[in-house]
Amino acid sequence: MDTPWTKLHSFQSVLVVLWLLFLSHPGYSEEEPCDICRYLVVNFKQGLEKTAGQNFGGGNTAWEEKKLAKYETSETRLLEVIEHVCDTSNFECNLMLEQSEELVETWWFKKRKQYPDLFQWLCMDTLKVCCPPGTFGPDCLSCSGGSERLCNGNGRCDGDGTRSGTGLCNCYLSYGGPFCAECSVGYYEAFRNETHLVCSECYKACSKCTGPEDDSCVLCKKGWMLHDRSCIDVDECGTEKAQCRANQFCVNLEGSYECRDCDKACVGCMGAGSARCKKCNKGYSRDGVKCLDINECNSEDPVCTGEHEVCVNAEGSHQCSCEKGYSKKDGVCTQDQQDQKGLFEDMTDDEIVVLQQMFFGVVLCALATLAAKGDMVFTAIFIGAVAAMAGYWLSERGDRLLDGFLKGR
Numbered sequence: 001m002d003t004p005w006t007k008l009h010s011f012q013s014v015l016v017v018l019w020l021l022f023l024s025h026p027g028y029s030e031e032e033p034c035d036i037c038r039y040l041v042v043n044f045k046q047g048l049e050k051t052a053g054q055n056f057g058g059g060n061t062a063w064e065e066k067k068l069a070k071y072e073t074s075e076t077r078l079l080e081v082i083e084h085v086c087d088t089s090n091f092e093c094n095l096m097l098e099q100s101e102e103l104v105e106t107w108w109f110k111k112r113k114q115y116p117d118l119f120q121w122l123c124m125d126t127l128k129v130c131c132p133p134g135t136f137g138p139d140c141l142s143c144s145g146g147s148e149r150l151c152n153g154n155g156r157c158d159g160d161g162t163r164s165g166t167g168l169c170n171c172y173l174s175y176g177g178p179f180c181a182e183c184s185v186g187y188y189e190a191f192r193n194e195t196h197l198v199c200s201e202c203y204k205a206c207s208k209c210t211g212p213e214d215d216s217c218v219l220c221k222k223g224w225m226l227h228d229r230s231c232i233d234v235d236e237c238g239t240e241k242a243q244c245r246a247n248q249f250c251v252n253l254e255g256s257y258e259c260r261d262c263d264k265a266c267v268g269c270m271g272a273g274s275a276r277c278k279k280c281n282k283g284y285s286r287d288g289v290k291c292l293d294i295n296e297c298n299s300e301d302p303v304c305t306g307e308h309e310v311c312v313n314a315e316g317s318h319q320c321s322c323e324k325g326y327s328k329k330d331g332v333c334t335q336d337q338q339d340q341k342g343l344f345e346d347m348t349d350d351e352i353v354v355l356q357q358m359f360f361g362v363v364l365c366a367l368a369t370l371a372a373k374g375d376m377v378f379t380a381i382f383i384g385a386v387a388a389m390a391g392y393w394l395s396e397r398g399d400r401l402l403d404g405f406l407k408g409r
């Protein structure tokens with residue numbers, strides 16, 4: 001049976017399948033276990049804050065203080081906190097929580113005094129999914145950027161604080177070198193002291209410079225030439241550096257060049273447009289400087305010679321189409337069929353009957369709806385029924401009339 005319940009159930013199964021597909025999708029990257037553990041601990045701490053002072057009546061009787069102290073360290077509170085640590089939809093959080101629930105319980109009852117930092121006790125020391133800051137990898141080795149200011153503050157240590165990664169520096173855009181203590185190509189040292197380095201961008205044409213101005217260049221990027229501490233654009237189109245294909249022309253750009261296609265009127269060209277052709281393409285002829293389309297339809301010898309054919313000129317070519325009222329069939333212009341059928345011509349009589357009944361049905365519905373506005377459902381049904389009968393009777397009477405109407409006679 002297809003009850004609403006089974007429908008809901010199959011809808012849920014579809015959701016589950018979609019979710020599994022999402023998980024197994026190759027592009028789906030698994031979250032770093034240390035991040036999951038950190039998330040778990042953060043939420044745990046929030047839960048502790050929320051339940052702090054709970055079960056406390058506000059009074060300060062000895063009895064109430066005792067009751068509060070009892071709740072503070074109770075299993076009731078622990079379970080309350082654990083219940084809200086992971087969102088139900090967060091699969092990875094729930095998995096890690098399930099695997100470490102007993103550990104958290106142990107910490108709550110036995111280790112809390114000795115190891116107050118749950119993150120360090122759980123994520124670093126016990127589950128061993130995290131490392132102390134500035135260290136990385138399975139054995140929590142020091143990051144290569146030194147542990148004082150990692151990567152000189154100009155990059156991130158790969159795997160910092162986790163049990164994975166390489167420990168190498170991933171420098172921010174303007175910085176380079178193994179410890180991000182240098183400026184990368186196109187940047188200069190705007191500030192440097194013993195511990196800090198700030199790199200700023202050179203003028204766009206410089207790869208090395210002493211300042212941001214266009215005349216403080218020391219080295220130029222590719223496509224530029226150094227002249228008097230300024231970088232000047234190289235016109236590649238005038239040199240052998242530019243290699244464009246046949247039927248293309250070269251355009252010089254700042255620092256580079258581009259090959260663009262010749263106009264379709266050309267075979268080979270020196271630039272854009274039909275006036276820069278080396279030779280004119282087939283279907284075009286030289287008129288002054290431009291290569292213009294030849295109108296084949298105007299030639300002395302007729303080009304379209306078939307019966308009922310007409311010549312239509314096009315860019316660089318022409319077509320032989322048929323006169324109005326004719327169409328190409330097997331390469332010959334043939335007269336189109338004249339006797340167009342009426343809209344309802346090829347309908348069977350049965351279909352017409354159905355159409356009629358539908359027509360009356362629509363009228364009945366309209367009547368019933370109008371009646372229902374008088375807010376009496378029974379009136380509506382009654383009028384509907386009367387109208388149905390009247391409609392049926394009328395439909396037989398109106399057969400001939402409607403038949404004629406539909407056939408357009």
Ligand SMILES: *[C@@H]1O[C@H](CO)[C@@H](O)[C@H](O)[C@H]1NC(C)=O
Nearest residue numbers: 191192193194195196197198
């Ligand atoms: C270097 O510069 C930074 C940023 O201006 C400053 O905080 C730091 O104290 C300086 N260090 C030394 C050794 O001067």
